[in-house]
Amino acid sequence: MELTDWIVLIGTLAAIVGYGTWKTRGSKSAEDYIKGGNSSKWWTIGLSVMATQASAITFLSTTGQAFSDGMGFVQFYFGVPIAMVIICMVFIPLYHKLKVYTAYEFLENRFDLKTRSLTAILFLIQRGLAAGITIFAPAIILSVVLGWNLVTLNIIIGVLVIIYTVSGGTKAVSVTQKQQMFIIFAGMFAAFFITLNLIPENIGFTKALDIAGASGKMNVLDFSFDLENRYTIWTGLIGGSFLALSYFGTDQSQVQRYLSGKSVKEMRWGMMFNGLLKVPMQFFILLVGIMVFVFYQFNPAPLNFIESSTEKVKASEYSEEYDALDKKQKILFNEKKAVSLQLAQSYNEADKQNLLRLDSIEKTYRAEAKYLIKRAIDPEYAEQFDQLSQEISKMKGNPNNPNYEEKSAELTQLYKDAAKDSETNDRDYMFISFILKHLPNGLIGLLLAVILSAAMSSTASEINALATITSMDLYKRNVKEEKDDAHYVNATKMFTLGWGILAIIIACFASLAENLIQLVNIIGSIFYGNVLGIFLLAFFFKKIKGNAVFVAALITQIAVVVVWWIDLMPYLWLNLFGCVLVIIIATIIQSTQKKVA
Structure with a gap:
């Protein structure tokens, strides 16, 4: 890396942290700190939701996925628009009406405290692990490629996030994510067009796609019903819908993004904006990986990156x-x-x-x-x-x-x-290796800023959500004495700091999986189906009570872990499996209790 790259990289990250801290200083009330004062416009919500999901893993791992296996991975996201419609129709009006700080407050009103606490704890386990991985993913790759110390990188990324997230809460996360998404889009478009320009002059975009297609990389749709195949149109539409519905509808890191909206209308527009843009965005990121693949048809590639x-x-x-x-x-x-x-x-x-x-x-x-x-x-x-x-x-x-x-x-x-x-x-190392070896100075710094910005945006949302759940669902709910708003703001700040430090520690002890983006989705799939089922029981099964749901949720979580462990089905189907199983078990338990009574 040259001096230009360092200036671009450090300047970009410093600007994001500085702007987020300055813009959101002085949050006094819990409403302001946790829900951003309910002032976010639809475009802020949409970009913030996208930035939360688009971690560094998205850019490092998705491009590598395309390079190795082609465009088929985009089918994973086909369920997102379907989930957005359901969330806009069911989840958002209900959350807004109840004026909740977290998605899990609703569960206590509908069931009982123990069901609320169990669901919150499931979220804390799942998202706590994911927060560490979102720091670790870019850190391990940058440390290997650039020769930087891994622990130092984990600490740098974590500390940068902690500074503005502790300072400004939800509003700081939303404000900085708009800047981060602009940098991300600019960097990826620049990478795409420069990569296309590096391909021989007589090979235009259309011919590049022909070459990729001849190598089997452009098979976007797979209509087979093969359960051994992770990515088909059916796993995307069915398993992906359940995963997206649970993620965007019950995961506090996402729910907190749209709870900050000015009105139901703004929240809905923000989520539909995300639903319409998510698939094209992922398609484009995969296409960048395809262009890098074509580049290496005309330029020597190492046996291992x-x-x-x-x-x-x-x-x-x-x-x-x-x-x-x-x-x-x-x-x-x-x-x-x-x-x-x-x-x-x-x-x-x-x-x-x-x-x-x-x-x-x-x-x-x-x-x-x-x-x-x-x-x-x-x-x-x-x-x-x-x-x-x-x-x-x-x-x-x-x-x-x-x-x-x-x-x-x-x-x-x-x-x-x-x-x-x-x-x-080396799948996750392909794109960063290509950046460092073949792209011009300045753009290298920008794309490293893209990777680190994406890591920061996702991690910020995660520790912000983890702190909110800990503060409002566990701490506040179990404190006997009345406390003022300032107390809960300070408590949430301390929990934010604590979760940020824990995420850094997890990152320092994490290890790579077969593919990072798959690892994050696997962790989500193990927990999300069960949580979604609990919420669907709350919404649509009025006769089922808290005790039945609590026992069913415990049994289901154990069953899902066992099914995943013995590799009985592709991980995306775990979302459907967990959701359906908790509903069935809760219904059986409730009917049994009635007969006994």
Whole structure:
């Protein structure tokens, strides 16, 4: 990074923190601090809701998702517009009428204190983990790529967020998120057009899409009913709708954004703005990843985008194998480049099939590279792999050996483990590596500011919501003495500070998953369906009482965790499963209680 990049990066982040702190100084009442004085316009609400969801993971991981698997991930968001309509019709009028600070206040009015407290605690667990991940995600990647200290980065991101969130509360979060979304949009548009410009002159946008399509990256819609496939139009419309409905309707980090609106009309317009813009926004971010993929059809790409991992394997006993693989990759690149150029000149089926074949070979090379890196960094893994390989080799002379299939399955799992390891799985590193190596000075600083701004916006919403739930649903509800507004403002500030520090600690001890954006959505899916079911029981099942809901919620949460643990269904379906299960169990318990009575 050059001086220009540092000026752009530091200047942008300092401006956001300074503006947010100055603009919202002096919040005296709980109404002001927690609900932003109910003064937000629809565009502020819409941008704030989008910024809360669009974390750094969105830009680092979604682009990597497109690079590896194509555009199909956009189907995940197809349920958002459906959820927005339901939230505007049901949730917003009810929350506004009751004048609640949190979504969970309503549950005590409808059921009882223990149901309110349980639902609030489920939120605190889920969102507390997510807050740490939203800090950790950009920090781990920037630390590896830039050589910065990971703990220092976690602390910097966390402290910047804490400064203006503690100072100004909900209004500070909303105000700064407008600036952050402007920076995010500007940075991503700049990245898209500059990437397109870096592709050879005779390859325009349309031909770039043809090349991506020939490699299977432009398969946007999948109408199959295969439960093994995570992203189909059905998982998006059904599972995605339930996830979005629970996230935007019951997650305080989102509810708090639109509770700050001036009126029901402003809240509704803000949410519909988000619903209409969310899918195109995610489509565009994926498209940026596709353009980077096309760029690498004409420019050499490393076998693995994590340079530190490549250095480790090259310094190990596997260096010769890795170098041989690297040479094969370079030969393959030249062939792919020639076919891509040919495809751009005259698009035909033969060239398309050839490019698809070459892309498949490259994926194999990348998988082998991950396997070699894993062996280099983990001696126990290497020993286990060698032992299994030898056992299977001996069994090949006797294919009827009952242990053959079992040992082969274990070996296959070891290959999969290598692909998921935090030091081999480079999907989330692709975009930042591309930025640093191929984009001009100034834009590098802007895009790093985009990544850190996104991390800050999501984290700010999360710790703001966590503090509000802790203050209003747990602390205030259990304090016996009457306290004034100033007391609860100060208490919420202290809880904000506490959750911010806890998020930093979680970030320092977190570890990478197969894909960061999937990790966040998995955590949400484990809890959101159950919480949504509780709210639907409150809205539409008037005869069901608090005791039945409380017991049903406990049973459901255990069941969802077990189903996720044994990998019985794709994680998006957990939202539907949890929602339906808690409703069924609560209905059964309530009917049983009536019979006993």
